[in-house]
Amino acid sequence: MRRHELVIIANRLPLKRSGRGAGGWERSPGGLVTALDPVLRKRGGLWIGWDGSSGRPARAVEHDGLSIKPVGLVPRDIENFYHGFCNRTIWPLYHDAIKPAEFNQRWWESYEAVNERFARAAARHVAKGRTVWVHDFHLQLVPQILRGLRPDLRIGFFLHIPFPPEEIFARIPWRTNILHGLLGADVVGFQTWKDAQNFSRASRRMADAEGVDSQLTFQGHKIRVNSFPISIDAEEMEKLAQLAEVQNRAREIRRGLGNRRIILGVDRLDYTKGIEARLSAYEQLLESGDATVSKSVMVQVAVPSRESVPEYAQTRQRIEQIVGRINGEFSHPGSIAVHYFRRNLEREELAAWYLAADVMLVTPLCDGMNLVAKEYVSAQINGGGVLVLSEFAGAAQELRQALLVNPYDVAGMARTIRRALNVPRAEQRFRMSILRMVVRRHDVQEWSDTFLSALERS
Numbered sequence: 001m002r003r004h005e006l007v008i009i010a011n012r013l014p015l016k017r018s019g020r021g022a023g024g025w026e027r028s029p030g031g032l033v034t035a036l037d038p039v040l041r042k043r044g045g046l047w048i049g050w051d052g053s054s055g056r057p058a059r060a061v062e063h064d065g066l067s068i069k070p071v072g073l074v075p076r077d078i079e080n081f082y083h084g085f086c087n088r089t090i091w092p093l094y095h096d097a098i099k100p101a102e103f104n105q106r107w108w109e110s111y112e113a114v115n116e117r118f119a120r121a122a123a124r125h126v127a128k129g130r131t132v133w134v135h136d137f138h139l140q141l142v143p144q145i146l147r148g149l150r151p152d153l154r155i156g157f158f159l160h161i162p163f164p165p166e167e168i169f170a171r172i173p174w175r176t177n178i179l180h181g182l183l184g185a186d187v188v189g190f191q192t193w194k195d196a197q198n199f200s201r202a203s204r205r206m207a208d209a210e211g212v213d214s215q216l217t218f219q220g221h222k223i224r225v226n227s228f229p230i231s232i233d234a235e236e237m238e239k240l241a242q243l244a245e246v247q248n249r250a251r252e253i254r255r256g257l258g259n260r261r262i263i264l265g266v267d268r269l270d271y272t273k274g275i276e277a278r279l280s281a282y283e284q285l286l287e288s289g290d291a292t293v294s295k296s297v298m299v300q301v302a303v304p305s306r307e308s309v310p311e312y313a314q315t316r317q318r319i320e321q322i323v324g325r326i327n328g329e330f331s332h333p334g335s336i337a338v339h340y341f342r343r344n345l346e347r348e349e350l351a352a353w354y355l356a357a358d359v360m361l362v363t364p365l366c367d368g369m370n371l372v373a374k375e376y377v378s379a380q381i382n383g384g385g386v387l388v389l390s391e392f393a394g395a396a397q398e399l400r401q402a403l404l405v406n407p408y409d410v411a412g413m414a415r416t417i418r419r420a421l422n423v424p425r426a427e428q429r430f431r432m433s434i435l436r437m438v439v440r441r442h443d444v445q446e447w448s449d450t451f452l453s454a455l456e457r458s
Ligand code: GDG
Pocket: 029, 030, 031, 032, 034, 035, 160, 161, 230, 266, 267, 268, 301, 303, 343, 344, 345, 346, 347, 350, 367, 368, 369, 370, 371, 372, 373, 375
């Protein structure tokens, strides 16, 4: 069996079974995949993860330049580990407890068992003394288990979502086990410095770790803790936006919407993304009868996500109710107020929408980073466009030239959308040139290089 120099381990594989005949694979959606795909293509190595199906895992494959090792989840794991502990305990709790987290012993036991399975798979496939990079909230116990199995390895962990303040984290009945899990890594990385501090404080108070926020010691082992803000493949997005087909499609979109000013939202259909409040803000603006607003149109792309979790079904219902209400009130023949697409768009189509949009609304209630904000900026090759960005997205730490909003303040958000529609062209260009520079300088390549070199130095 071939052992790899670098193993990336994440809940999801960058590919999923396409269902079109045996052996079919297609790229899976989501921020993590978008970020890591180019890293592995450049450095080589193996990606271990779940292929999204239930039952026996598919065999290891080489597909489109990637080496993939699927790990199997049976229906009970999907129920308890994935839908349960990951999506109904950790996800809401780590996102500011926007929704109440549920604590269930059976889910926790399944989380432990699945983490063990992933750690064993990584231990089998990595070369002596080399590197395993563990990703995200599904696999927080892997670093410690892996260190027990393979003390020779360098182990990095990166959390893609926020790490909550200690008083929220403290609610988890298994909080010490989770901290011990993470403290098995040599480097623990977060999207922002605030997340890193939250983790270090929790580790000192609840897991007997010692040290300062940037370096902890636990059971004689040193752990570096830092922020590594994730980014996108900016060059790829710029290239997409330069394609003649994409530009033509953007013109077609504009014409199709009656050359009105386009206000765009693109999100996974998730309650953390603040889609309802954003729609309500637009509704308030329409009610105000403002002349600029009446020449605009809002488009919301909502990618279906975690549909079997009840909170997601409720969020979908509420969003669709608001869209229906706004359109009932403000649409006219040939001029719909809010276009709502509940689907996953092709990458080129997505780039065309970014290019066509005058205003991009990225207004999550809480978000680790948010790659959509960075993608929109990269796609503005003509230098215009206005980004409205939530203060509570990790991206707000870097994208200071966006119009920042508090997504809980619906009236304030309405005022900012109106302002966004009226930003003079010269100011748009000025703001966008700075935003574009930030994203180009700090792209996904830089992110992974910085993380991996911190790991090599550890
Ligand atoms: C998690 C964290 C963090 C969206 N719609 C379509 C589509 N997408 C792609 C976007 C983007 C990705 O999905 C979404 O990334 P986000 O960062 O916005 O959000 P999460 O999925 O919640 O990601 C987040 C991220 O991990 C990385 O660390 O930034 O905070 O929550 O790349 O382009 N892609 C396609 N069609 C769509 O309709 N093809």
